[in-house]
Amino acid sequence: MNLTKGIQKSLGPGIVLAGAAIGGSHLLSSTTAGARFGFSLVGLILLTNLLKYPFLLVGTRFTASTGKSLLEGFKERNSLYLPLFLVVSLITGTFTIAAVSFVSGVLLTNIPLFSTFPAMDLSIGILIVSGMILILGKYKALDRISKFLVSLLTLLTLFAVLSLLFKGSINESLNMSFFEPEISPWKLTNLAFLIPLMGWMPCPVELCVWPSLWMFSRAKDSNYKPNINEAEFDFNLGYLITVVTAIFFLTLGAITMYGTGDGMLSGSGVSFAQKLILLYTKSIGNWAKWIIIPAAFAAMFSTTITCLDAYPRSISAIQGLLRGTDFGHLDSKAERNRFQIWMIVHIFASLIALLIARSGGIGVKDFVFAAMTGSFLTAPLFAWMAMDTINSKLVPFKNRYGFFLKTISWIGLIFLTLFSLLFIANSFFGLGIY
Template sequence: MQLKKLLQSLGPGLLFAGAAVGVSHLVYSTRAGANYGFGLIWLVLIANFFKYPFFEFGPRYAAATGESLLKGYQRLGNWVLVLFVGITLGTMFTVQAAVTIVTASLAAHLFGGFDLMVWVGILLTVCSSLLLIGRYNLLDYLMKFIIITLTIITLITVFIAFSNVQDPIDWTQQFPMEGLGLTFVIAFMGWMPAPMDLSVWHSLWALEKQKNTLGGFNLKKSLFDFNVGYIGTTILAFFFVALGALVMYNSGTEFSPKGAVFAKQLIDLYVTTLGSGAGFFVGMAAFITMFSTTITCLDALPRSMARAHSLLVHPASELIEQENKQEASETPRKYYLGWLLVLVLGSLVILNLFLTNMASFLMLATSLSFLTAPFFAIANYILVLRYLPIAQQPSKGIKVLSWFGITYLFVFCGIYLWSLF
């Protein structure tokens, strides 16, 4: 009974985990282990540590005010909301195309039967149908099953990998700060544990959870849910680094820069090294990881664009939220359906025209995510300080960490931009 109550109390935090564990974990964390062994553990630590406050502000703001971060951005000025729309439009199609093609590649590798683009169509159709039929509630239930299954399979896989280690593990940390090494570090930071705009998605999911939860989804419950998802996501990142380090590092294999090919290489190498049983577990973990990211992105990107669209087109009507916060928190269905269709069609166009260059597109998207992170960090910080009552604001420790986090983001953005010239 206690476990059932615990699972019922969770939701947006697990959706956050589902969106986060895709490219950042399966592709970048595993590749970090494959290329550097355990040498980039420091990067996983600092990225998750310094980004924590800005992701936490999403559910905090939603629970305390009954409105999303997007409405908060509008309070700071329409230009802030327009900037968010511009950033999202610049990356949404590439992001959705990238995560879908990796998922499709894994499906084709594991199950066979169809051409790659047919698998893309199947996945987008299945995910869209689930979202249209079940809406938020189905996504909520589905993600609980996916994250629990993923965690169990990943634990089994890491245990198998560690049990086959014969040589001492080298924990020496590495700091690649030039050339392709720096490019990889910035891309990894951009999506570790996730792009910063996931804080916006989380605030929207928190409002949906609040609307669909008897007894409400108050600040305490919302932050507990977030911390479960965030800490779980961080732990899974270490597991995926370990997978790459224990099996792929110093294996002599030339790893592809393309996420889909890299994922298949990961499975093949596990089959060769540890046997078909381990290969099955890795394959299923990889597929479940990417499927969770595909469906959560397919929900969150249209949901955030629909909400922003509604706020920009009907700003005056949104003032009713002081009188009826629940009604004001809903995203208009017609806008959601429209943006879902735009995202699916746009992703298919990207894949048909630029499939051979997806690795470059993904690197560009992750780099842009990191370069735009200071915007989201500062905007979220201002919102919780300006519009939340003192009792619902973050602690002094979190506020101090926010300043260190903003400094960290600007420093590494500066290093990356300096390296381009």
């Protein structure tokens, strides 16, 4: 089979990962970063993407090299890795699914057909619809929907950025934000924003496991097992899309909202969505809502449906591995039934989380940024697990990381650890340095 045909058959898990990544980190954090600090955080976003790259690549390379899932690698490498991953997945899974479905529901309130419905009811509806799509359509539906939504939101955000640039909306103060921002982001007081930004940029480190599991379903769907070059092409394409769209959303936030970022995430989720759309339409024109609303909703819905598949898939696979009954590849009917049970459990648990959030009056900022912060604080742990596994004897020597990726991995591990410690010290011990 020629290379083009092989790439076409293997294309999927990397794009699905992009669908998971382009959500809260892009729509909320990147847009707000541009609104608050102009273009001064472009470097941090690019650096975070670079330093997380080796860790997120691990799942794809490990499975393509060994024929095993990364979760199998964790189990074989260290007896503590799998239980640790399970505990964090159980804690973060429900909260993350609830958070992204909540934002999806909020965005739907901007569509006239749904404007009279409470945002929380729409969020619950999105959860249920996503679950039905996955239970009935399985991985094939996830693959097709993710490819469509990622393509749609990339094209729409590019169109919105070009519309603004051709309109010449960049003012002099914004131009200077590259070098001398009016409000400096480099203060400890901004850690509460910078940590969530890095936590989900482009996605949490533990997502390295997801493409590894999806590769087995994609292979069954396409009846083709990709080699390492084909699998990594798919991953790299998806990763490139996440980086580019992050810069798109930051640019949109910088041009349309510069100087208003401090108030963007205040108030209710509905007020956030309305402010977001209003600022875009003021800058581009009223017609722009038909570009921004679909792009924003596509970003969040792709994240919702992907997370609703991936967390139960991971936990189900871990259950099989810990029991010693199977490898979690969904080869048997028992595995598939267990996976569906975990998906239903996550739907109900997320519904409860949403109802608790509604009764407690929790806003979009608290809901989403808490999940982002948790992802960043656990990142050093998962980064070490991924790095340790890919460079072990479980992987053929020629497929282990070379000097370049090892160097970035160590720098990334130090970067993630130092920022996590700094955030903890500032939050709990009040360093008070400005």
